[in-house]
Amino acid sequence: MFEGLRRIFRGLTEKISGKISKKTLTEILDEIFLELVECDVAYVVAEKIVEEIRLRYEERPFKNHNEVLNVLKEIILNILEKASNQNFINEITKHASKKKPVTIVFLGINGVGKTTTIAKIAKKLRDHGFKVVLSAADTYRAGAQEQIEYHAKKLNLPIIKHKYGSDPAAVAYDTVRYAENRGLDVVLIDTAGRMHTDIDLVNELKKIVRVVEPDFKTLVVDALTGNDALEQAKMFNEQVGVDNIVIAKMDADVKGGVALSLAYVIQKPIVFIGVGQKYDDLEKFDPQKIVSLIISEAK
Numbered sequence: 440m441f442e443g444l445r446r447i448f449r450g451l452t453e454k455i456s457g458k459i460s461k462k463t464l465t466e467i468l469d470e471i472f473l474e475l476v477e478c479d480v481a482y483v484v485a486e487k488i489v490e491e492i493r494l495r496y497e498e499r500p501f502k503n504h505n506e507v508l509n510v511l512k513e514i515i516l517n518i519l520e521k522a523s524n525q526n527f528i529n530e531i532t533k534h535a536s537k538k539k540p541v542t543i544v545f546l547g548i549n550g551v552g553k554t555t556t557i558a559k560i561a562k563k564l565r566d567h568g569f570k571v572v573l574s575a576a577d578t579y580r581a582g583a584q585e586q587i588e589y590h591a592k593k594l595n596l597p598i599i600k601h602k603y604g605s606d607p608a609a610v611a612y613d614t615v616r617y618a619e620n621r622g623l624d625v626v627l628i629d630t631a632g633r634m635h636t637d638i639d640l641v642n643e644l645k646k647i648v649r650v651v652e653p654d655f656k657t658l659v660v661d662a663l664t665g666n667d668a669l670e671q672a673k674m675f676n677e678q679v680g681v682d683n684i685v686i687a688k689m690d691a692d693v694k695g696g697v698a699l700s701l702a703y704v705i706q707k708p709i710v711f712i713g714v715g716q717k718y719d720d721l722e723k724f725d726p727q728k729i730v731s732l733i734i735s736e737a738k
């Protein structure tokens with residue numbers, strides 16, 4: 440994870456510790472800008488990083504490695520912290536104390552990791568003592584129901600499903616009723632992956648949202664899709680509304696820019712990152728930890 444960004448900042452640290460001319464600084468920063476963009480850092484975010492470094496250097500040239508590292512850490516932390524802080528489990532606890540069940544609809548394009556993320560979150564909630572039910576509201580993709588049923592069995596959780604081709608909003612609605620009747624705490628609603636440009640499927644999502652009025656609309660994006668993840672987040676937010684975000688497949692992404700881009704541009708809570716295919720491969724999004732992965736002393 441984050442190897443690309445780590446390499447860029449290591450190189451940069453070497454180049455700007457010590458006295459350099461304004462012209463050299465500009466050349467170095469131009470190069471860094473392009474490297475950042477190649478690592479999936481959105482244009483505006485790369486620009487922000489480079490300008491911050493320039494300002495800080497012009498205020499006071501960096502004397503040594505340590506000074507550079509401290510400034511870079513501060514800049515990156517500021518960007519990551521734009522994703523407002525939200526402790527997912529605390530948030531669910533808070534909601535559940537007022538109204539049960541807490542309902543969460545998962546959104547995202549095909550194959551990003553929605554169903555896997557639901558299973559991981561279901562396990563986490565179950566382990567925290569919440570009574571969880573899964574909703575197989577992907578009635579569209581062949582094999583989708585069997586996939587989420589498999590997780591329900593493995594995790595020993597109830598699941599509500601209808602036939603393939605049936606109305607996903609009806610499945611979601613039935614799951615909420617089921618939870619209400621049994622006093623369950625949390626409903627996790629799986630949905631069919633859809634391109635954000637597919638109007639019919641987006642309308643179907645809107646219908647689910649109208650019918651169940653979820654407490655959270657959680658967008659799942661795939662770290663490997665780079666800048667497209669940002670476009671997806673913008674579109675889903677405009678079309679359906681997004682309350683918080685999970686970045687899946689961080690483990691498979693060597694670049695790392697997507698976390699910076701989403702945090703800075705979308706400014707919604709990033710609640711988890713997916714770091715593998717197993718149930719426990721879901722970590723809290725921790726800006727401090729990410730900064731220490733990205734900015735580290737060369738070894």
Ligand SMILES: Nc1nc2c(ncn2[C@@H]2O[C@H](COP(=O)(O)OP(=O)(O)OP(=O)(O)O)[C@@H](O)[C@H]2O)c(=O)[nH]1
Binds near residue numbers: 554688
């Ligand atoms: N390495 C890695 N793989 C993941 C992660 N999350 C999901 N996957 C894998 O990504 C693939 C797609 O995951 P799904 O959960 O089926 O994705 P989906 O969004 O539900 O897909 P559709 O239902 O087809 O839209 C599977 O092979 C998962 O095992 C992750 O954090 N890391």
Ligand SMILES: [Mg+2]
Binds near residue numbers: 553555630631632
């Ligand atoms: Mg799925």
